[in-house]
Structure formats: C-alpha cells, structure tokens
Amino acid sequence: MARLSVIIPVYKVEKYLAATLDSILLQDFKDFEVLLVDDGSPDNCGKMCDEYAAKDARIRVFHKKNGGVSSARNLGLDNASGEWVTFVDSDDTLKKNAFEEINKEIEKNDSDVISFSAYYKVDGTTTTIVSDTVIDDVISAKDNINNLLMWVNPTGPIIWNKIYKRSLLKNCRLDTSVKIGEDILFQISVLLENDQIRVRTNQNPIYEYYIRESSAMSSSSNSSMGLLSGKVKEVLEKYSKFELFKSEFYFFGLVNIYTDLLRLKKGLSIHEYKELYGLISGAHKYGAKYPLQYKTIAAAYFRARWFGNFLMRARRMIIK
Structure with a gap:
C-alpha cells in the first residue's frame, strides 16, 4: 500500500x-x-x-x-x-x-x-x-x-x-x-x-x-444560482445538523447569492427568485448570532445598484 x-x-x-x-x-x-x-x-x-x-x-x-x-x-x-x-x-x-x-x-x-x-x-x-x-x-x-x-x-x-x-x-x-x-x-x-x-x-x-x-x-455561470446553498442544506439535513448550523447556513447563502449575482449574465427564473429571496429572508431572521458579519455583507448588498431592483422584483414574484 x-x-x-x-x-x-x-x-x-x-x-x-x-x-x-x-x-x-x-x-x-x-x-x-x-x-x-x-x-x-x-x-x-x-x-x-x-x-x-x-x-x-x-x-x-x-x-x-x-x-x-x-x-x-x-x-x-x-x-x-x-x-x-x-x-x-x-x-x-x-x-x-x-x-x-x-x-x-x-x-x-x-x-x-x-x-x-x-x-x-x-x-x-x-x-x-x-x-x-x-x-x-x-x-x-x-x-x-x-x-x-x-x-x-x-x-x-x-x-x-x-x-x-x-x-x-x-x-x-x-x-x-x-x-x-x-x-x-x-x-x-x-x-x-x-x-x-x-x-x-x-x-x-x-x-x-x-x-x-x-x-x-473564473467563468460566469447561471447554473449555480440557489443550487449550492440548497445542496448544503440537504447535506446538513441528511445528518440532522441543520438546526445546529442554521445561522451559519443563512450567512453562507447570503454570501453565495452575492457572489453569484456579481457574475450573473442572464436573468433569473421565477424559481430562482423564490430560492434567493428565501435565503435573504432567512439570513435577516437568523443573523443576530453574527451581527458584524451580517452587517458587513448587507452593506455590500445595498452598495450594489442592482440589489434594490432585485429585492423588489423578488418580492413581487413571491406574492404572485
């Protein structure tokens, strides 16, 4: 061997x-x-x-x-x-x-x-x-x-x-x-x-x-939108650990969305809007455990000119 x-x-x-x-x-x-x-x-x-x-x-x-x-x-x-x-x-x-x-x-x-x-x-x-x-x-x-x-x-x-x-x-x-x-x-x-x-x-x-x-x-891709965070959640749930890492998961999802959207070339589907909006909502809900980290990434979001439009459109998709 x-x-x-x-x-x-x-x-x-x-x-x-x-x-x-x-x-x-x-x-x-x-x-x-x-x-x-x-x-x-x-x-x-x-x-x-x-x-x-x-x-x-x-x-x-x-x-x-x-x-x-x-x-x-x-x-x-x-x-x-x-x-x-x-x-x-x-x-x-x-x-x-x-x-x-x-x-x-x-x-x-x-x-x-x-x-x-x-x-x-x-x-x-x-x-x-x-x-x-x-x-x-x-x-x-x-x-x-x-x-x-x-x-x-x-x-x-x-x-x-x-x-x-x-x-x-x-x-x-x-x-x-x-x-x-x-x-x-x-x-x-x-x-x-x-x-x-x-x-x-x-x-x-x-x-x-x-x-x-x-x-x-280094290449732009639309295929990973929401997929990686969803897969991570599946793995955590498989081992019954999602509740243990819930705050960390939503922070991970928030960062993942941000980096994905930065390299996004194409528009999102309704399903992708729902996935991403769910992660953002969860991140705000469970962010109290890591206030400094959430504040930092949130500031990066709102500095991005496209984020306000994205969030409003995502909300409209959810309501529909």
Missing part, C-alpha cells in the same frame, strides 16, 4: 499536463501512486496519460466518458489504495518538497485531514500566498463546518490543498450535479460523516494553483 494516493482528473489540459505530472514525479518523497482519470478529453491528454504510465509503474490511468471533474475524482476515489488521499488539478503544479512536507506532517501529528496553504498564480505572473488564519492548529469537525459556512479561512472550501485519511472517505463522494462549489459540499460531508475528525492546518504553501480564463470559478 502506498503512503499517498494522488487523484488527478484530466480534461482538455494538453498544454499543462506535462508540467503537472513532472512536478509530481520529481518529488523527493517517492512512496505514492498517481491515478490519472481521463474524463473523455478530446485532445491528446489520454495518450499523454498512457505514455507517462508506461514510463512509471506508480501511475494508473482510467479512461472514461466525459462526466465532469466530480465524476472523475469519484472514479479515482473508488480505485485509490493509498493510506492517504489528495487531489491535484491537471493544470496546477506542486513544490518539489510537497510530498515530503505532507509525510512529515502525517508522522508528526495524529490528524485525519491536513490542510496546507497554497500559491495562487494569475496569468502565470501574479503570485499571492493563500495563508490559513490558524497556524499549525487542530480544529474540531463542528468548528470546521462553522468556518466553512462563515467563509473563514482555516479549512477553506477547496479540496486540492487537503490530504485525507482514505478510511474517512468510505462513504463520501463528490456531488456530480454541482458545477461550482462541489468542494465545499464534499468537505462538509466528510466532516459530518466523521464527527470526531481532527483537521490540522499548516501555513506551508506547497501547491501552485493557476487561475485561467477556462477555470470554473
């Missing part, structure tokens, strides 16, 4: 895949396996995966019909055999000592999930260090969910800077119906499925995340 399973979903990254794989194969720490999941990529990615696998026995390749990044990651999870699991995007790179740092953290502490910091690279030029607020600390599952829903940084909603004990993920898979925000749903599911989980944060940046025009978060 390898110490670490590295799951890489691959789709239309012909220009970047070699750099990603080279950054992994040149790691100082060698006890790992790589699961390359070719998600029906129409370019030469599938062939490149096979060529790399032919050169290194630690690489396994899976070719599948296109189903999205979550389905590809799930296939990787189904076939992973390592003691620990991590995810790498196929257009990103790792620092040369990344796996060595991961292994040191594993051996040093009795943790279940380890969260490292990362570098964000925009257009290959601008570099920003994404640092955790809590330095080298262990956080409970409940506090982690609070942080996720309140957009506090220690856990972070992303999964590519995390290393998980594989035994924790037995009943956890990514939701393939969500295109933006699937990471945070997975995080919450892992935390709720394993109530005694211990998450350790480490400020050492070992991952290099490239923001490109084609990335999901």
Whole structure:
C-alpha cells in the first residue's frame, strides 16, 4: 500500500499536463501512486496519460466518458489504495518538497485531514500566498463546518490543498450535479460523516494553483444560482445538523447569492427568485448570532445598484 494516493482528473489540459505530472514525479518523497482519470478529453491528454504510465509503474490511468471533474475524482476515489488521499488539478503544479512536507506532517501529528496553504498564480505572473488564519492548529469537525459556512479561512472550501485519511472517505463522494462549489459540499460531508475528525492546518504553501480564463470559478455561470446553498442544506439535513448550523447556513447563502449575482449574465427564473429571496429572508431572521458579519455583507448588498431592483422584483414574484 502506498503512503499517498494522488487523484488527478484530466480534461482538455494538453498544454499543462506535462508540467503537472513532472512536478509530481520529481518529488523527493517517492512512496505514492498517481491515478490519472481521463474524463473523455478530446485532445491528446489520454495518450499523454498512457505514455507517462508506461514510463512509471506508480501511475494508473482510467479512461472514461466525459462526466465532469466530480465524476472523475469519484472514479479515482473508488480505485485509490493509498493510506492517504489528495487531489491535484491537471493544470496546477506542486513544490518539489510537497510530498515530503505532507509525510512529515502525517508522522508528526495524529490528524485525519491536513490542510496546507497554497500559491495562487494569475496569468502565470501574479503570485499571492493563500495563508490559513490558524497556524499549525487542530480544529474540531463542528468548528470546521462553522468556518466553512462563515467563509473563514482555516479549512477553506477547496479540496486540492487537503490530504485525507482514505478510511474517512468510505462513504463520501463528490456531488456530480454541482458545477461550482462541489468542494465545499464534499468537505462538509466528510466532516459530518466523521464527527470526531481532527483537521490540522499548516501555513506551508506547497501547491501552485493557476487561475485561467477556462477555470470554473473564473467563468460566469447561471447554473449555480440557489443550487449550492440548497445542496448544503440537504447535506446538513441528511445528518440532522441543520438546526445546529442554521445561522451559519443563512450567512453562507447570503454570501453565495452575492457572489453569484456579481457574475450573473442572464436573468433569473421565477424559481430562482423564490430560492434567493428565501435565503435573504432567512439570513435577516437568523443573523443576530453574527451581527458584524451580517452587517458587513448587507452593506455590500445595498452598495450594489442592482440589489434594490432585485429585492423588489423578488418580492413581487413571491406574492404572485
């Protein structure tokens, strides 16, 4: 059994895949396996995966019909055999000592999930260090969910800077119906499925995340309106935890609406207006627990010229 399973979903990254794989194969720490999941990529990615696998026995390749990044990651999870699991995007790179740092953290502490910091690279030029607020600390599952829903940084909603004990993920898979925000749903599911989980944060940046025009978060989408918040509520209700995190959930929904509307290009359907208005109403109702945070996001709303019109139209939709 390898110490670490590295799951890489691959789709239309012909220009970047070699750099990603080279950054992994040149790691100082060698006890790992790589699961390359070719998600029906129409370019030469599938062939490149096979060529790399032919050169290194630690690489396994899976070719599948296109189903999205979550389905590809799930296939990787189904076939992973390592003691620990991590995810790498196929257009990103790792620092040369990344796996060595991961292994040191594993051996040093009795943790279940380890969260490292990362570098964000925009257009290959601008570099920003994404640092955790809590330095080298262990956080409970409940506090982690609070942080996720309140957009506090220690856990972070992303999964590519995390290393998980594989035994924790037995009943956890990514939701393939969500295109933006699937990471945070997975995080919450892992935390709720394993109530005694211990998450350790480490400020050492070992991952290099490239923001490109084609990335999901940099493109405008209307498909996520109300969907992510609804999915989060479903997960909380599945584990009978919605009442426990009600205030945090509505704050999360409020922020999610705001960020979604900022990148919105098309109009909303009646159903979407009802979904969003319900979240806004709930946020106002349960906001007393976090008055400063709600005041801050509310101010951002009302500074936006479109918000007054949106709220009035939403109310008219509800009344109808």
